[in-house]
Amino acid sequence: MKISYFKKIIALTVALFLLVSLVAGCGNSSKDNNSASSTAEQGNESTGASAQGGDKSPLGKYEPAIDISFVRGIDDDLAANILPKTPGETLEDNRWTRTYKDELGINIKYDWTVKGNEVSDAFVQKINVTLASGELPDVILVNPPQLKQLIDSDMVEDMTQYYNDYASDLLKKYMTEEGSGNIDSVTFNGKMMAVPEILAINELAQYLWIRNDWLKKLNLDPPKTMDDVLKIAEAFTTRDPDGNGKNDTYGIPITKDLYSGCMGTEGFFAGYHAYPNMWVEDSSGKLAWGSTLPETKVALQKLADMYKVGQIDKEFGIKDGSKVAETIAAGKVGIDYGAQWNPMYPLISNYNNDKNADWTGYPLTSADSQKVMVPLKFNQTRIFAVKKGYKHPEALVKLMNMHLEKCWGETADFNKYYMPKENGGVGVWKFSPVCPAPPFKNTEAFVAIDEARKNNDFSKLIDEPKSIQANIEAYEKGDTTQWGWEKIYGKDGVFRNMVQYRENNQLLSEKFVGAPTKTITEKKTTLDKMEKEVFVKIIMGAASINEFDKFVADWNKLGGADMTKEVNEWYDSVKAK
């Protein structure tokens, strides 16, 4: 008797649930139907409107105003720095949204916001949920694999025509200033399916950061060749540069991830003309995965030699970036391969502990007479796609036009739109949902400051260079927190090397920038893991250098060959264009 009673309860509950979910399901589907039919109507209207109006000016105003919805992450800078220092402004109502509304007739709305930038777990997960739910905002910020999914499901607008018709000269100029990578990365079957926020790959260029005070102490000259680098690494390891009488310093810091914007190895590999972890042209002009080319083996051997004699931390193989950064803070190393921003992190942690630490950015060096090429891996994370059926896809392009115009155009008002002095110089440009910027703006700022320095007249500096110079002057007056600015833009600033890299044509961009191919999606992380395992083991001496040849064979066998084929098909299709 008791059992049947139980059964009844269960049956009743299940029935109740089915009923509830059924009702809920009905509700949803009817709502979907409504919205679908309404977008269809809107679509008809829009074709009618554009046929009549035909205003294709990049900054033309909508009358009456239109709505556009975005989603966005709120990074720490925005939450903890910008919003508190701009009283009266919110994410939905600020100087940028007001400008877009008043001058373009576009109302910015956010379907949702989440704490964290566009590569944070929180944002990526929320985007994935949004994609799966099918309830997209008008404009969605995605990464390449997500864009591919959207295109495969036919959920985004073809932007080719809108971009060609509406993009301002400024936007077109900066979009292609570093080559066609930005456009190619969103081009599918010859159609531009989204608009990327201009990616500045030159910012990823590596430099050779060295502690000048250690060089001086040991009577060494700045390196001109890879042999010099090896000699300096040896001296920094064995000749007690920190003078504490203990054998506790290393040559170069590297992490278990090998490739990184700070404490990386790319700059070292480049010295031997090896470009691991990116797609480069091999001697025959075909694309190849740089890690599998013979030059990589040579450089690996050098790293293994350095490891053997203690110039590389014996435990690097288990340490991630933050762990290795501790050795920099503790003053155990005097060399660092990394990007221009390294003085901001992690090098300043060393300076904070030891005011003698004089890190200076030198250009990469070559192992032979051939000039060294600086690898620039293409890593696009900010692509804006427009939902299929949205009435005004060109509005996205107009927003980008406006953002560039207000910050770098002829009518630019840097102090209002970029880093307003009266708000403590915070980066209010982040209030804008789209933030394209000239790719070489930082190098150009350095050039402007350097010019002023030469003429000993800083009064003509405007906009960003001016605020940077203010930071440098603050440092010179004793504000040690501004140390990094001096190292990046100062007299011996690292950007001087970028000027040189550009003059000598030393920048080598990754050649494959398309969406991940089928095999890349399925096999790449497995192959990446194998690559790191083998490379780390070779460096640590746990595997002999001959393992490299086996790795190349395995890599090809386990999907690398297919990947290479697909990547080359893409490359041919782009080159044919």
Added chain:
Amino acid sequence: MLNVKIKKELPLHLMILPGFILLIIFSYIPMAGIIIAFQKFIPVKGLFGNQKWIGLENFSYVFGMPNFHSVLWNTISIALMKIVLGLFIPLVISILINEVRNSGLRRGIQTAIYLPHFLSWVVLGGIFIDMLSPSGGIVNGFLGLLGIEPIFFLGSNKWFPTTMVITETWKEFGYGTIIYLAAITGIDPSLYEAARVDGANRWKQTLNITLPGMRMVIVLLMVLSLGNILNAGFDQIFNLYSPPVYESGDIIDTLVYRLGLLEAQYGVATAVGLFKSLVSFVFISVSYFCAYRFADYRIF
């Protein structure tokens, strides 16, 4: 008669309703997601969208992966060692703690060993890398005093699995101890009195009263833990493994992480998850059956 009984018990049944509802919402309804394992799943099309059905292709893809066997072996060996130590150590410790007379000291020990349970592996990961360092870590410093050469616990394939088992046990044994202590508290004190009258010493009391009194709890924990046969501990391994020890440290969960979150191959990742669940289900069933046969232990 029946009506009276229903009336009397109805409030009690209603009280389990909220839990029951939560269980359905968060455990049963999501089970529908299993279908992803048999699809070429593209997220933007939605769970009930027009997905392509591919049968068991996801499974054959996973089982055909070059290192799947070593991953499976790593998982089982690490998990098994963790289960055994995780049952045994707390049992011993709880009996020892029970013998401590000073109640302040007893509570102090209990709290101290329970604390690591609340630390996340992200935090502990950094601490262990320092503590287990072959150059300057305190563990190797101690071994050095005994004349033992420094051991690269986290970088050597020989030591990595053992290190995982020991550190995990260190972190969690306090938690297990509390459950056993509760079981000991539940033993009727008059049994001990009777034993003392009969002249049993502490050891005999432990052997003949404490342990048999804990039998049910021990069996319960064993049955439950066998379901973890394929859970080698994602948080821990993910925070402590590195390229040199992928060979001995890569487990099913880290594989799923790479497939599902990094490659976005949800179909394949779900297939592995389903495989894990099936194996766990079999193990739980078998161990429950054994517990029923040999220890007369029953849940239902």
